[in-house]
Each structure stands twice: as structure tokens, then as C-alpha cells.
Amino acid sequence: MSLTINEWQRVNLHRWAERGVDGFSASQSLPLSIFSRLLADVPDADSLVADASVVVDVRAFFAPASPGASRGPLWLSIKAETAVPLTCQRCLKPVAVPLLADQAIRFVATEAQAAAEDEDAEEDVLAFTPELDVLALIEDELIMSVPIVALHDSCEPEGYTEGEAPVADRPNPFAVLAQLKKDR
Ligand SMILES: [Zn+2]
Numbered sequence: 505m506s507l508t509i510n511e512w513q514r515v516n517l518h519r520w521a522e523r524g525v526d527g528f529s530a531s532q533s534l535p536l537s538i539f540s541r542l543l544a545d546v547p548d549a550d551s552l553v554a555d556a557s558v559v560v561d562v563r564a565f566f567a568p569a570s571p572g573a574s575r576g577p578l579w580l581s582i583k584a585e586t587a588v589p590l591t592c593q594r595c596l597k598p599v600a601v602p603l604l605a606d607q608a609i610r611f612v613a614t615e616a617q618a619a620a621e622d623e624d625a626e627e628d629v630l631a632f633t634p635e636l637d638v639l640a641l642i643e644d645e646l647i648m649s650v651p652i653v654a655l656h657d658s659c660e661p662e663g664y665t666e667g668e669a670p671v672a673d674r675p676n677p678f679a680v681l682a683q684l685k686k687d688r
Pocket of ligand 1: 656
């Protein structure tokens with residue numbers, strides 16, 4: 505089954521998790537263009553990502569109950585895969601950078617509880633909300649997976665022309681810093 509964008513933005517995870525013993529899984533390919541925050545810094549995003557997609561794979565489930573409890577906590581596992589066009593920091597041309605988000609989120613009853621538990625937990629801890637914007641969560645995870653510096657595997661620095669004397673093998677690190685500042 506496939507969900508509309510609107511349905512992805514208003515998910516009751518309790519209802520999803522109650523659907524079966526293993527909860528509920530949804531896999532879908534969504535247009536990359538709807539993730540506008542992720543694309544905020546992509547120049548010319550409209551034309552570059554027109555046909556690109558994000559492959560999303562989520563599962564909502566209740567963890568096994570501890571003895572005496574009727575059921576365990578509600579979890580959401582998120583996987584999302586795409587590629588975004590970023591600017592290569594060496595040649596300053598676009599480079600397609602693969603992104604992979606893979607995150608587990610545990611839900612608790614209140615914001616206070618989430619704040620108290622999130623710091624020590626390996627997973628993300630969020631307060632349960634009956635209408636969760638799962639797309640926003642996926643987008644957050646993708647944004648966090650964007651590398652600080654994007655580079656082609658192999659390319660020449662901007663302004664480089666064939667036959668030019670090669671730069672020293674190990675450039676002075678301070679010269680590199682100065683160059684970075686100039687590029688800003
Ligand atoms: Zn490059």
C-alpha cells in the first residue's frame with residue numbers, strides 16, 4: 505500500500521503498531537522535491553531533483569512488554585535513502601552525494617520524560633503525539649546525515665588547467681584554511 509503525502513504527515517503510530525504482532529511496516533518511494541528543508545541550500549534544486557526520489561522504509565511496533573506490563577514502549581524505526589546534489593568543495597560543480605538515514609525512535613508519554621531520557625538513550629526519545637509528521641522526522645534524519653564537506657571522488661580544483669605545475673603533495677594546512685575562508 506502507499507500513503508499520500510498528507511497521510512505521512514499525520515500518522516497515529518499507536519494505530520500502526522497495533523495492526524499486527526510485528527507492528528506495521530511501510531515502504532515507499534517519495535519525491536525528493538517535497539523535502540524542502542533538506543534542499544534549502546541546493547542551488548537550482550527544482551530542476552536538479554525533479555526526478556529524484558527518497559526511498560523510505562519505516563516500521564512502528566510495540567517492544568516486548570516487561571513482566572507485568574501489558575505491552576512495551578512504542579518504537580518507530582526509520583530508514584531513508586536518497587542522493588542530493590551538493591556543491592563540490594574542490595571544483596565547485598554539483599556532486600550527487602548519497603544520504604542514508606537509519607534511526608530508531610522510542611516514544612514516551614510526555615515532553616518532560618522525553619527530555620529526561622533522550623540524553624542517556626542511544627535511540628532518539630520523543631513524546632508521543634497522535635498526529636505525527638513522519639516526513640518531518642525522516643527529513644530531520646536525512647539533514648543530519650549530510651556530510652560537512654561534499655567532494656567528487658576525483659576532480660580538479662576550480663581554475664586548474666591541464667599541464668599546470670602540480671601543487672605540493674602536502675599543502676600547508678594554514679593555506680588550506682585561508683582558501684576555505686575565501687570561498688565563503
Ligand atoms: Zn569536484
